[in-house]
Amino acid sequence: MTFTAIRIDDLALDQELTEDATVGPELAQAAHAYRSTPRALVWRNPSSEWQLLVVxxxxxxxxxLMTNPIFGRLVRDWGLGIRFIGVDAEQSVYDFRDLLHPRALGKLVKALARFVEQSPIAGSAGGADHPALDMLFSVLADDMLTILESRRDDWRRHLAREDRLAIDRIGSDQAPGGRSLFDRRTRFPDFLAQLRQALRLQMIDVEFYGRVLRSIxxxxxxxxxxxxxxxEGALDPVTLAKLGRTRIGPHLGCYNWLRLEPRLAAHRASVLYKMPVLAQFLADQGLCGAAPDRRSVFARQIATGAHEPGQASAAAAAARRDEASVRSLLRAIDSGQDRWVIESLAQYFRVSDNLVRALWRNCPAALGAPPEWHLRQILLALNxxxxxxxxxxxxxxxxFKSSAVPAAIDPR
Structure with a gap:
């Protein structure tokens, strides 16, 4: 069992970036936090049931501010950006971020504050002998692993369904399989804001600003x-290879869907290869069991008209029909019969067989992998x-995708 904190590398630029007289105290402090904050806490083989836990x-x-109890909201907002990834002994991937309760977040913030305070302004980015690693390890051991053990019956609900194992680059186009597991836009917005503020105040010049962005x-x-x-070292290489031959790549939801039935993984990967636009839909439906969040429910209600008075019973009946159609569709996919799959897709989304056949022959990568409520609207519009x-x-x-988004509800 090993525990490590992964941090960014040091560069020659850091001496200027963390000097108050050069960039100002606000940017220097933000730069120190940027350098000192671990990007990931990695716990290998924490128990017989888990190969890997990554925060x-x-x-x-x-x-x-977050260490002060008065600013509890800051802790909650910061906690929304945490990802708690687990890989079990069967090599399935979980996302347990919803299980991080306020007490665990508070202890993690205190441990992280001690870790950052004891980090040197210059020098090594930290290693296994960092003096505050023991406290971070204690937080994971005493709280997070205990949470997982107490919620054992709930694990299936937390199978990872979104995101891809891919490097994220700000400003780059999203891959067809969805967003990256690493969302840089939400990871260090304060640091980027301080950097832009220093440029506006002419505390740094454009050349230095560009150097910092390139270093990021x-x-x-x-x-x-x-x-x-x-x-990737903890995941099943055969399943990753199957996904690698599709256009969606290492999508975590699709990976888990293929892992549920290894004997049927080839049939499922074939459908993903033909129609990558279905990736998120099949990941959600194939893994099933997790209750949808309120935002997804609201979006689906808008798309189906269930938000209107008197439409609730009709929407419930439609949901039951959709459930039966999903079961039929999943059986068709697992059978490996393309014709049955095409007919089942057309029946579920209430579109023509010819539309599904056209997408089966050539599915545009620009369609991405939208959620079901948006996918349905796209297919209906194409129909x-x-x-x-x-x-x-x-x-x-x-x-075209943007035009297929349902109109907002009239508040009147």
């Missing part, structure tokens, strides 16, 4: 590559158009 942390720029990409790419290597009038480029498909 991905957002940047801790407000630790001095360099360091984050490096640390994300290390975390990816750790995660109204002949194939010759479909968009011809990625920009056209993106505009």
């Amino acid at each position: 991905l942390l957002p940047l801790a720029t407000r630790l001095s 990409d360099l360091r984050e790419d490096s640390v994300e590559s290390r975390i990816l290597a750790i995660l 109204e158009r002949p194939e010759r009038n479909w968009p011809s480029d990625a920009a056209g498909w993106l505009a």
Whole structure:
């Protein structure tokens, strides 16, 4: 059993970036937090049931406030950016972020504050002998593993369903399989805001600003590559290889769906190869069991009209029909019979067989992998158009996807 905290590498730029006289005290303090905050807490073989536990942390720029009980909301907001990933002995992937209760978050914040305070301004980015690692380890051992043990019957609900194992780059296009597990936009917004503020106040020049941005990409790419290597090393290589031959890549929800029935993984991967637009839909339906969040329920109600008065009973009947259609669709996929799959998809989404066949032959990558409520609207809109009038480029498909979003509810 080993426990490590993964941090970014040091660069020559850091001496200037953390010097108050050069960049100002606010940016220097934010830069110190940026350098000192661990990107991931990795616990290998914590028990016989778990191969790996990884806690991905957002940047801790407000630790001095978060350690004060008065600012409990800051802790909750910061906790929304935490990802608690687990890989069990059967190599399934879980996302336990919903199980991090306020008491565990509070202890984690205190341990992290001690870790950052004891981090040197210059020098090594920290190793296994860091003086505060024992406290971080204690938080994981005493709280997180205990939480998992007490919620054993609830594990299936927390199978990872979203995100891809891929490096995230700010400003780059999202891959067809969805967003990356590493969301840089939410990891260090305060640091980027301080950097832009220093540029506006002319405390730093454009050349230095560009150097810092390039250093962010360099360091984050490096640390994300290390975390990816750790995660991929704990997963089933055969299943990853099957996903690698599809256009969606290592989508965690699809990975878990394939792992549920290894004998049927080839049939399931074949459907993902033909229609990557179904990736998120099949991950959600194939894993089943987790209650949808309120945002998903609200979006589906808008898409189906269930929010209107008198439509609740009709929506419930439609939901029962959809459940039967999903079971039929999943059986068709597992049978490996393409014709049955196409007919089942057309029946479930209430579109023509010809539309599904057209997408089966050539599914545009620009469609991505939308959630079911959006996917249904996209397919219904496509069903109204002949194939010759479909968009011809990625920009056209993106505009078409946007136009397929249901209109907002009139508050009157």
